[in-house]
Amino acid sequence: MQFLMLLLITACTSGENPAADGNPESEGTKKTAILLINHGSRSNEWKRQLLELERRVSSRVAAIEGIDTLATAFMEHAEPSIAASLRNLDRKGYTDIIVIPVFLSVGTHVFDDIPTIIGQKQNPTTIEQMKLDGIEHYIPLARTHLSRPLEFSELIGKNVLRRAQALSANPSEEGLVLVGYGSSGFQENWEHLFRNTGKQVCKEGGFGGYTTAWCGHVAHYSPDSTASAIRRILKKHERAIVIPLLVSFSEKFQIGIIGEGVNAVDDNEKRVRYKPDSILPDGELEAWIVKMAKTHAAAIRTGKTLQ
Structure with a gap:
C-alpha cells in the first residue's frame, strides 16, 4: 500500500500544469518560487510557528541556485490562502512554483485537495466540496512541482x-x-x-x-x-x-x-x-525543506523529471 501511494504521488507531481502550456519560456527566463503549504488553523500559535519556519529557512533557500523567493500559504482557516499565494506569484511573473507540503503523511489533503487547489488535478467532487468549505482552487500560469510530505523522510x-x-x-x-x-x-x-x-x-x-x-x-x-x-x-x-x-x-x-x-x-x-508541544520547531525539518528545494530546483534547471 505504501509503495502504491508513493507511485501515485510521483505520477501526480511529475506532470506539468496544463495552464502553463501557453506560457513557454527559454532557459534564461525561468523564475522559480518555493511555496510552503500547511493545513492552517484558527490558532494564532499554529500560524506563528509556520511563519517562523519560513523565516528560519529563508536565507538557506535564498542561497539555492535558481530560487528567487520563498512564501508560506495555508490550505484553510488562515491567510494567505494557497490560491491567493499562487495568484500573487503569477502577478510577479514566476514560471515555476515548487510546492512543499508541510504535512505529516499522505492523506486526502496531500493526495487530492492540494493537487486540485493548485490545478494539477481536476476532481469535480473535490472542487465542489471546496466551494462548500470556502476553499478556492486556482490554476496558475506557472508550472507547479509538488514535493512529497514529511513521511518520506527520516x-x-x-x-x-x-x-x-x-x-x-x-x-x-x-x-x-x-x-x-x-x-x-x-x-x-x-x-x-x-x-x-x-x-x-x-x-x-x-x-x-x-x-x-x-x-x-x-x-x-x-x-x-x-x-x-x-x-x-x-x-x-x-x-x-x-x-x-x-x-x-x-x-x-x-x-x-x-x-x-x-x-x-x-x-x-x-x-x-x-508536554503539549509539536514537531515544530525542528532543525531536521528545516534541513528537509532545504533539501526538497534543492532537489526540485536542480530538476527544473536541468529539465529532469523526478521519480
Whole structure:
C-alpha cells in the first residue's frame, strides 16, 4: 500500500500544469518560487510557528541556485490562502512554483485537495466540496512541482525520540503514546507510519513499548482515543509518555483534546508525562525543506523529471 501511494504521488507531481502550456519560456527566463503549504488553523500559535519556519529557512533557500523567493500559504482557516499565494506569484511573473507540503503523511489533503487547489488535478467532487468549505482552487500560469510530505523522510523518528527522551525518567519502565490526527481515507498509511516510528523510537531509546491514538475526525475530535491509549500502556508499563505527532501547536488539539485525554486518566499526575508541544520547531525539518528545494530546483534547471 505504501509503495502504491508513493507511485501515485510521483505520477501526480511529475506532470506539468496544463495552464502553463501557453506560457513557454527559454532557459534564461525561468523564475522559480518555493511555496510552503500547511493545513492552517484558527490558532494564532499554529500560524506563528509556520511563519517562523519560513523565516528560519529563508536565507538557506535564498542561497539555492535558481530560487528567487520563498512564501508560506495555508490550505484553510488562515491567510494567505494557497490560491491567493499562487495568484500573487503569477502577478510577479514566476514560471515555476515548487510546492512543499508541510504535512505529516499522505492523506486526502496531500493526495487530492492540494493537487486540485493548485490545478494539477481536476476532481469535480473535490472542487465542489471546496466551494462548500470556502476553499478556492486556482490554476496558475506557472508550472507547479509538488514535493512529497514529511513521511518520506527520516526526521519523524528522530523528532519523537528527542521529545520522548526529554520527558523520560527510566525508558524501560515507560511506554509511548503517539497521538496523531489520522485520516479516514488513508488510515492504513497513517498506521504504517506510526508503527515504524514507534518501533524505531523504542529500539533506539530503550522504551518498553508504544501504542497509537487519534485526535482528528477519525476519533470525532474526542479525547477518548488518547485516554484509552494511555490506559493500555499503563496496564503494561509504570508510566506513559504522550507525544503529539502534530506539525504545529493548536490549543484545540494539544490542550483541548489530547490534554483532556491525559486528565481523564486516574493518577495521571504520577504516571503520565505529557508536554503539549509539536514537531515544530525542528532543525531536521528545516534541513528537509532545504533539501526538497534543492532537489526540485536542480530538476527544473536541468529539465529532469523526478521519480
